[in-house]
Amino acid sequence: MTKGQNGAKTPSPEQFAYVRSISDIFALYILISAVILAAGAWYLTTREIRTALQKGAVSEAERTAFAILGATRSHMLKNDQVLVHQVIEEIGLQGSGGPVRVLAKNGRVISSSVSDSENNTIRAAECALCHEKGSSSVKDAGFRIEKTGKERILTYARIIPNSPQCTESCHYHKKEQRALGILTTQIPLVAMDAVYANLVDNVWMLAFIWGSLSCGITFWALRRFVSGPLNSLSEKAQAMAAGSLDERVGITKIREFDAAGYEFNQMAAALQKSQESLRDINASLEDEVEKRTGELLAARVLLERSERLASLGTLAAGIAHEINNPLTGIMLHTSLAMGETSEQGKADLERVSSEAQRCATIARRLLEFSRSDEPRTAPLSLSKVLAESVELARAHEAVKHVTVVLPESDATIVADQQQMIQVLVNILINAGQAMSGNGTIRGTIITNGDTATLQIADEGKGMTEEELARAFDPFYTTKENGTGLGLAVTYGIVEGHGGSITLASTPGEGTTVSINLPLAHHTENMF
Secondary structure (H helix, E strand, O other), X not given: OEXXXXXOEEOOHHHOOOOOOHXXXXXXXXXXXXXXXXXXXXXXXHHHHHHHHHHHHHHHHHHHHHHHHHHHHHHHXXXXXXXXXXXXXXXXXXXXXXXXXXXXXXXXXXEEOOHHHOOOEOOHHHXXXXXXXXXXXXXXXXXXXXXXXXXXXXXXXXXXXXXXXXXXXXXXXXXXXXXXXXXXXXXXXXXXXXXXXXXXXXXXXXXXXXXXXXXXXXXXXXXXXXXXXXXXXXXXXXXXXXXXXXXXXXXXXXXXXXXXXXXXXXXXXXXXXXXXXXXXXXXXXXXXXXXXXXXXXXXXXXXXXXXXXXXXXXXXXXXXXXXXXXXXXXXXXXXXXXXXXXXXHHHHXXXXXXXXXXHHHHHHHHHHHHOOOOOXXXXXXXXXXXXXXXXXXXXXXXXXXXXXXXXXXOOEEEEOHHHHHXXXXXXXXXXXXXXXXXXXXXXXXXXXXXEEEEEXXXXXXXXXXHHHHHOOOOOOOOOOXXXXXXXXXHHHHHHHOOOEEEEEEEOOOEEEEEEEEEEHHHOOOOO
């Protein structure tokens, strides 16, 4: 059961109990036609055979009658009835036919090849053979076929015509008399009927063979040239309905079926092309949705991080202000107390002063983290800023002995030079610390459309996925004496320039920091 275009359910052919194949219908039609044609041919042929045989029998009877008339003519002219009777009797004895009779006009038997019928009067039906139906005029000849028992007999009658010799004074016939009498002869039709029956059997056998061959050939042709292509087309259509759109109909060399097959193949190709287009569109949409979803998730993460950093910045600023004043007092009194204490006390006061100084540094970093100073932007050469940052970073022990490979290319950005140097120095120091002060740091600049990407790659110990996920979180650090604020401050500065910063790392192989910043022509009116 399938659904049509309007939603209505369309029954499949298998659900119809009365469905027959087209070959069966045509075969039945051809069978009926063949039977009718065979019956018609049999009827016409047997009728022609019967007519031909009947004409032959009539011709034989006519020849016999003419032979008798010729043989008895001279005796009739002499009115010698004895000789006429002898001739007729001899002919009757020699022939294989029935009795031969000479009749008077009134139907009396004048002479006969059988003695029991002489001087008798025959039936009027035999006389009527030489009369036109419904008329008193006389025909020259006539015949009738009768059935006696199981046999049929042909009775032939011909008038004995009057002639001038018969109207001489020696005869009593008048000149206007047309017929002097009637000559009848009979021919049994047993042999003819046997021939006819044999021919009818042969014709029937030929008709049966012809009909059987016609039906067989027609049925085979229907199966081969009609049902075969139709079944193939149906199978291909069912396969297409099941989703196999690469099905195609072969060539049958039958014009109508090949035309239908061509249209079917065109339809299948169009459907296949449409399906492929839809598949490509769906794949493209899926990719686009996945891309947009990733972008939304990334934007959400960035938003959440920005909100978290903003909150932490406010908190950090408050804490820094609160602890700065006590720290200042501690360091002042420690300095004063150093001149009034012993050597052991001085060592203790120096440790107190060092830790207070460390706390002051943390407070300063907290203030840096919380500040959102508007960057003082100007066009900058990214490679020059990196080179300057390297020189400044080399003052740190972690970078002093590290090899730094500067990028060969350059890009012009619009940024605050001091803030960019702060960002790069922090990244370079982190890279040097990850390599324990030995190794190579490589810088690369890549431009793509309206952005420039500065990549700084080290050969350090790398980071795990968990460490990467929390690298920009404030106060998160894997260093023994780290504050966890360096990358957080870096993240805030880069974001403040309309850029982005990402990390890629493989444990044991190193970390790559990618800083994406807008190019100068893209940021002319940005700040």
